[in-house]
Amino acid sequence: MGFTRQSVSIAVGALVVTLLQLVVAPYVTVFNAMPNFMAAYAVVITVLRPRTTGPVVLAFVMGLLYNLFVGGVVGSLSAVLVIASVVAALAMRSLANDTSFQPLAIMAVTMVIVEVAYLMVLLASGLGLGFVQALIFRALPCAIYDAVMGALLFFIMSRVAAESERLQPNHGPTLLR
Numbered sequence: 001m002g003f004t005r006q007s008v009s010i011a012v013g014a015l016v017v018t019l020l021q022l023v024v025a026p027y028v029t030v031f032n033a034m035p036n037f038m039a040a041y042a043v044v045i046t047v048l049r050p051r052t053t054g055p056v057v058l059a060f061v062m063g064l065l066y067n068l069f070v071g072g073v074v075g076s077l078s079a080v081l082v083i084a085s086v087v088a089a090l091a092m093r094s095l096a097n098d099t100s101f102q103p104l105a106i107m108a109v110t111m112v113i114v115e116v117a118y119l120m121v122l123l124a125s126g127l128g129l130g131f132v133q134a135l136i137f138r139a140l141p142c143a144i145y146d147a148v149m150g151a152l153l154f155f156i157m158s159r160v161a162a163e164s165e166r167l168q169p170n171h172g173p174t175l176l177r
Contacts, residue, residue, distance in 0.1 A: 014041065017037045017038055017040075017041040017062075021036070032137065033138070034145075036115075039077070040147075041150075042055065043059075043107050043150055045157070046059065050090075050093050056082055062081060063075075063076075063077035084110050087110065088106055092106055107154060108151075114143070115140070119131075
């Protein structure tokens with residue numbers, strides 16, 4: 001099993017995003033909404049590579065690391081991100097076109113699904129808020145924050161992917177006339 005340049009760049013990006021989540025995210029909260037860089041990164045990679053199984057594994061690992069480092073029921077965000085990753089990949093396979101709107105819309109809807117599903121897990125595990133209050137003051141602001149972070153990551157990662165494809169030599173068959 002060989003490592004490609006793209007898989008190594010995704011792994012390095014995951015490490016950078018994990019460090020951002022641990023170091024930067026607690027200090028950039030807005031109205032008690034802390035961004036979940038790890039979930040946004042997992043969804044962005046799913047949207048960029050919907051036809052591979054790697055994003056599902058990445059979503060599981062990122063969710064597990066989030067639960068271990070930031071808090072929450074261990075494995076809960078992993079389960080939510082794996083399901084959301086599969087749904088986002090299926091949506092990208094069936095709805096994708098060559099515009100930027102479609103992936104951004106799928107990412108935004110996926111981030112809302114992730115935050116609401118994770119909120120339900122937190123409420124089931126004993127979060128001391130009512131559903132409507134937690135939805136309005138935690139899940140929706142976090143989903144908006146995550147969607148904005150995901151959009152930024154999407155444009156950065158799509159630019160990096162385009163650059164790496166442009167720099168790689170063509171290893172396909174050469175037709176000589």
